[in-house]
Amino acid sequence: MKRNTHTAISLLLALALVVSLLCGCAGGAPSSVSSAAPAGSTAGEASSAPGALEEATLVMYVIGGEPVGFPDMLVEFNKLLKEELNATLEVNWLGFADYLTQYPLLLSSGDPVDLIYTATWTNYYQEARKGAFLPLEELGPQYAPKTWAQITDAAKFQATVGEHVYAIPSGKDTYSAWGIAARGDLMQKYGVDPITDWAGYEAYMDAIKANEPNMQPSGVYADGKQQDDVVALSRGYYPLTGSTGSPYWIDPSQEHPTVFFVTEYPEFQQDLAMYDRWAEKGFWPADALANQDSTMQETGKSASQIHNVDWWRDLCILRPEWDFQWYEMTNHVEIQSAMQDGMAIPTSAKNPERALMLLEKLRTDPRYYDLFVYGIPGVHSNILEDGTVEALNPDVFPLDSCGWGFRTNELTRLPTGLPDSYGKAVESLKNSVKENKYRSFFMDTDSIKSEYSAIQNIMSQYYTPLVLGMTDPVAGMEEINKQLEAADNEKVKAEIQRQLDEFITKWDAGH
Amino acid sequence: MKKQNAQNALTPTGATGALAGKKHPLWSEMKKNRSLFLMLLPALLLVLLFKYIPLGGIVLAFKDYRYDLGIVGSPWVGLQNFKFFFLSGTGLRVTVNTIVYNAANLITSQLLSLVLAVVLNEIWGRRFKKIIQSVSFLPYFVSWILVGAFVYNIFNVDNGVLNHFLVALGHDPINLYAMPSAWFFIIMIFNSWKWVGYNSVVYIAAITGIDSECYEAADIDGANVWQKIWRITLPSIKPTVITIVLLNVGRILRGDFQMFYQIVGRNGQLYDATDVIDTFVFRSLASGGDIGMTMAATLYQSVLCFIIIVGVNALVKKIDSDYALF
Structure with missing residues (x-):
């Protein structure tokens, strides 16, 4: 008798375990099956006649950390969406810490995703080539006509991979302006002139070094080492990746540019001597590459940082008392590739048409955009009469935490409380924009990926310490040249040159 | 009683030999110790699910993986x-x-x-x-x-x-x-x-x-x-x-x-x-x-x-x- 109860109990326990295991597995199944139930005639007085639309659930993925107040906003947003497009939106977030691994994993898992953020920095071109996204030339004009009309020809060219356009690039211009953000209060205190060239920057850092012993004159740290890029940019060269850290560069002023490795431009030795002198003077510590502190400038530990205009804008809001100044250093402001931000429809989408209709609303209807990006009016933010937006609770709902993929020049609002100089600076940037067709060139490293990854390794292992004056200039150059040869630099250069030639022919034919 | 039971449980193969002549040995083994096998099942399933099935993914080391073609359809690229x-x-x-x-x-x-x-x-x-x-x-x-x-x-x-x-x-x-x-x-x-x-x-x-x-x-x-x-x-x-x-x-x-x-x-x-x-x-x-x-x-x-x-x-x-x- 007793034995039987024992058996029964153990049987039950085992069964419970198996069941819970199976349940656990089942829980992982696609949760967003689009309900095929006929919508019938829902209350729809709105323009787009939702009665004709079946009810749908849209799954959207963006990159970043979900703000605490986001679900509250989404409830409001879905009321609007349900009424006008008969759809419910579900937003999932890929964190900054692991989006690089999560993003390809999500696309390869085949889980239904209707709308996803994409950009050059999430490997748009590589993913599109691997068949991750739907081509949009037919769907786009049909379901998002106004949006499609907004995309410029250049932007379309930039979003084209092979034969097709796989993404809707954002409609807001971003500028490739790099400059020095420096402390205005300290410049006044020590009588430093406004910075116009690298010698001026050196004079500023000399003044800081002499007077502020506890402050690092430059902002160099493990992830903040763009000064060599900006120096090369100021000499008129263009990085073929379109951003910092590019191993390969060209001189766009040449009729037919030749691709070269970053250390191969004519003035490089001269610049290297300057970096070496700066390191010698102690503008950054000898172990700067071990420093992970990205907040040095806002906490007053460093006196300058070479960064873009957005960096400076944030500093102005954070520390108005330090009177931050920003000096553009590249001398040729360009509009960045439109694929700096964008939205795409993955191949796994269940409702690509509805996703495009939602995108159309987000890009052209301020009711949708303001709510989604700036939160519930009166709770998360207030839109003032001058059109700027004031964050009421930035910890709960920071402004524009996930809308980069569908920003447009028309709908984007400026935050309240910016100094007048910011507006002036942006205005002068806009006026000095120069066109650079090579911004539309995309370097495809797929056929040379092994060599290219070795080259990237050389950049972090040998090039970075060299331009930060941590290795001897002569010995360091020798080492880099030796490593480049082992990594087959010539082959990589030849392949990129071939792609560039092809691009020039194609571009000249189209324009 | 209790102790004897435990001993029995710990040596499942002990007495099965006698029965082996009549039926399939594995089947009779399973029948005799069904509760034990049932208890083993979750662990076995886990190992199978997370250790053996993913082994199939090894083929990807020799392929150029494409999202639209999947694991099986992607082209081979050798080494x-x-x-x-x-x-x-x-x-x-x-x-x-x-x-x-x-x-x-x-x-x-x-x-x-x-x-x-x-x-x-x-x-x-x-x-x-x-x-x-x-x-x-x-x-x-x-x-x-x-x-x-x-x-x-x-x-x-x-x-x-x-x-x-x-x-x-x-x-x-x-x-x-x-x-x-x-x-x-x-x-x-x-x-x-x-x-x-x-x-x-x-x-x-x-x-x-x-x-x-x-x-x-x-x-x-x-x-x-x-x-x-x-x-x-x-x-x-x-x-x-x-x-x-x-x-x-x-x-x-x-x-x-x-x-x-x-x-x-x-x-x-x-x-x-x-x-x-x-x-x-x-x-x-x-x-x-x-x-x-x-x-x-x-x-x-x-x-x-x-x-x-x-x-x-x-x-x-x-x-x-x-x-x-x-």
Whole structure:
């Protein structure tokens, strides 16, 4: 008798375990099956006649950390969406810490995703080539006509991979302006002139070094080492990746540019001597590459940082008392590739048409955009009469935490409380924009990926310490040249040159 | 009754032989011990689901993976995916680094744990023993991210504790971040610091299991502390030591990624001396997200692991076959 109860109990326990295991597995199944139930005639007085639309659930993925107040906003947003497009939106977030691994994993898992953020920095071109996204030339004009009309020809060219356009690039211009953000209060205190060239920057850092012993004159740290890029940019060269850290560069002023490795431009030795002198003077510590502190400038530990205009804008809001100044250093402001931000429809989408209709609303209807990006009016933010937006609770709902993929020049609002100089600076940037067709060139490293990854390794292992004056200039150059040869630099250069030639022919034919 | 039942359960194969003649042996075995097999089922399913089924993914190491074609449909590319690893000799360097670091870490941390366990066993004060054990165990709970911050605050040139100390003593400050060879020892020290307390628990358990009569007999015969350790404690826990070493040897090619990444970070100057397979692969592929190349690197690691563990086991078997794992 007793034995039987024992058996029964153990049987039950085992069964419970198996069941819970199976349940656990089942829980992982696609949760967003689009309900095929006929919508019938829902209350729809709105323009787009939702009665004709079946009810749908849209799954959207963006990159970043979900703000605490986001679900509250989404409830409001879905009321609007349900009424006008008969759809419910579900937003999932890929964190900054692991989006690089999560993003390809999500696309390869085949889980239904209707709308996803994409950009050059999430490997748009590589993913599109691997068949991750739907081509949009037919769907786009049909379901998002106004949006499609907004995309410029250049932007379309930039979003084209092979034969097709796989993404809707954002409609807001971003500028490739790099400059020095420096402390205005300290410049006044020590009588430093406004910075116009690298010698001026050196004079500023000399003044800081002499007077502020506890402050690092430059902002160099493990992830903040763009000064060599900006120096090369100021000499008129263009990085073929379109951003910092590019191993390969060209001189766009040449009729037919030749691709070269970053250390191969004519003035490089001269610049290297300057970096070496700066390191010698102690503008950054000898172990700067071990420093992970990205907040040095806002906490007053460093006196300058070479960064873009957005960096400076944030500093102005954070520390108005330090009177931050920003000096553009590249001398040729360009509009960045439109694929700096964008939205795409993955191949796994269940409702690509509805996703495009939602995108159309987000890009052209301020009711949708303001709510989604700036939160519930009166709770998360207030839109003032001058059109700027004031964050009421930035910890709960920071402004524009996930809308980069569908920003447009028309709908984007400026935050309240910016100094007048910011507006002036942006205005002068806009006026000095120069066109650079090579911004539309995309370097495809797929056929040379092994060599290219070795080259990237050389950049972090040998090039970075060299331009930060941590290795001897002569010995360091020798080492880099030796490593480049082992990594087959010539082959990589030849392949990129071939792609560039092809691009020039194609571009000249189209324009 | 209860005890008998338990015994029965522990020796499931004991009585089945008699029944084997009539039915299929496996079936009757299953029928007889159905509750036991049912209990085994969740574990079996888990192993099958997470260890065997994913093995199919290995084919990706030889393919150019495309989302729209899937695992089966993607085109074959031969050994192309392995190329990035061996280009310019980096693969060999990081493999050697991985093996040297892990072997050194295995030896130091296990040796120290063993010493700690033996010493704790000899200590009389119960309270003192507890304190030492807790203190040595604590680092296990400190994450590598924090350890990375400690390391920077100890060794950085301008404000580091070490350099303040050196300057106060009248020496010149040193920049360890430009001395790759020093990091072999720094990493080894931090690894031991973190794992000694945790690893010693197994040894303490093994020592507790030694029959106390042995020690009493030794006391009567007049053995001193060293003789007791050398003649009784160590020989008794030899199987435990060998099992632990064998288990850890299997992990020798899997560098503790967190440890290397958090302590060294993205500091190119130290790569020559501190790059292990995992950090190199992470750096090379993090920005590309190429599934085929990642799989190739993992496969390379797994195959080497397999060779090493089979090799070491064969060695143990040759010396004393009782202690081999399989």
